[in-house]
Amino acid sequence: MKKIFFALLPFLPLMAFAQSPGKGFSLIPHPDKNQVDITYNGRLLTAYCYTDSIAKPFLYPVNTLNGITVTRGFPVKLIPGESTDHPHHVGIWMNYESVNGIDFWNNSSAIPAAKKDHYGTILHKKILEQKASKNRAQLQTTATWVNHSGEPFLDEATTYFFEVKNNRFYITRSTTLTALDKPVVFADVKDGFFAIRLAKELEMPSAETRSFTDNQGNITKIRASGALVPSGMYYASNGLKGDAVWSSQGTWALLKGKKDGAPISIGMFDHPSNTGYPTYWHARGYGLFALNPLGRSVFSKGKDSLNLTLQPHQSKKFTYRIVIAQQDLPLAEMEKMETEFKQTRY
Template sequence: MKKSFLALLSFFVCMALAAQTARKGFELVNRPGQKQVDVVYNGRLLTAYCYTDSIAKPFLYPVNTLGGITVTRGFPVKPIPGESTDHPHHVGIWMNYESVNGIDFWNNSSAIPAAKKAHYGTIIHQKIRKQSASGNKATLQVTATWVNQAQDTFLDEQTTYFFEVMHNRFSITRKTMLTARQQPVVFKDVKDGFFAIRLAKELEMPSATSKSFTDDKGNITTVAASGPGIPTGMYYASNGKTGDAVWSSQGTWAMLKGKKDGAPITIAMFDHPSNTGYPTYWHARGYGLFALNPLGRAVFSNGSDSLNLVLPPGRSKTFTYRIVVAQQALTIPEANEMEAAFKQSHY
């Protein structure tokens, strides 16, 4: 009887160890019913590629550290009591732009009334082309189309996400090729774009007063004062600027450092020298929007610089960026090291 019990116990222990071993490293879990692909590492969700109908573009959400701390805002997908509810188009990690042949892809959300929808565009997920996961790396390749409300396609998009864990940090590298369809596509120099993450309340910068922001159509969004004791964030950039001064400055990297759930958090974003507009301008706001925008040069430079990028029919432009999510207080020398490694990488 005792031998049988020990044998049974040994069997279950072996099964548990085998299951644990099987869950080591990355795994991509397709959930077509929920229109998402979960990015799992050692059995824990790090993020998910989401292409739900209710949001006007594909996005990564939520975004978690390796230790399980969520760094993205919940609203509008899963609102959290007490968090900010401004700018409902800020969702997880995403890429789009405010003026593509005059159509606004950036500001489109369920908050836009039907009578005004003709001025806004949607990025529609088409298919998952390829995916792989092994050890500390995973890759997900998807396609999408940029369309107006009449379903005219301006751009074909092919995006590959490279997920990696290294030095106890989670990195997301996004490589996106945009190809103009049957007409030239003009990216007018505007403020709102291009590659972005919307951060949790705790990672905002403290603010004692409310602030108002106006888009290119005159719509005003007011962001309430953060209040004491919750936000802990502070921006640092490769150009030496900090805090609010990072906004509209140019640099090769920027990072946001703060605390959440009692742990130090760093979110770092990197531009690649192969990109148009390198080094990028930073659209980094204290209220939690952390973005880079290489295409809005006339706005950020007060007219001393301009781009107004044009893609002729059938021509493409590729953009490659990286976000590093660390449950660590990363230093400026460490950011410089990560930048050097990214500059030397080829995707």
């Protein structure tokens, strides 16, 4: 199999007017909205958003090549019938629940001002580079992780690689986190690290109300979804499915369901270069599809631990991939995509 090296691909520099709509990828900046649209053949696939109210950069919405939205609308957009739990779950994002004791994961506008000192924000800094060609695009950004007082903990350098292949939309995120002047400890906790929040139709059907508790002791109740609208089901590389995928280890996981009358498959892949490979899965039936390689003590029930620590100016790179397909992907195809991802360097 021929290896793909994104660093060597001949991307074409893009400005908002550099590529005619309807011909492959375009990256269109909207500084007034604090976002960059990623379009393909003139249709929006996703947007890189860095609005202040969300407390982190994120990709939103996320659409199939044919325009079906797979992400939940809330908290950006209210859609009748969708859940409004966990307002910090938005689009595709990366952050963590305990960074030197500060909670970046659960921060949102729902946190009272009196409790904000326990929460952190990822501040977008710059868009360094954006490139586009027919079937590939690239967006390079920087950010800083700060606590509520503005004290910086980490510098972040992220490159998003977007690709269309085999009638599927590939999103690969490669992020380097660098500690600043003090050590940074990612304590083993449940909530993190790389995630997507799915639309109501892609949740797993449930018959009972369930409660979930975060690291600050806040309890969120998720009402039973019923069996008519949700259609999702998880599958993992380790052979498990459904709720059993949560807290298990594996190199990939797959969510399959239906939306707007079409089959939808969403695959998530861990890269062998990552700390904590193979990752633990934080995949919930109510629509949170996440991986967390850093919460090992929680998911292993104390049999394993990590407590990742970065010394001053030390860096770690994390590379993950999500595939969005308006197809019913067979598990054998996930194995093929995993092999390709393993052979790709970033």
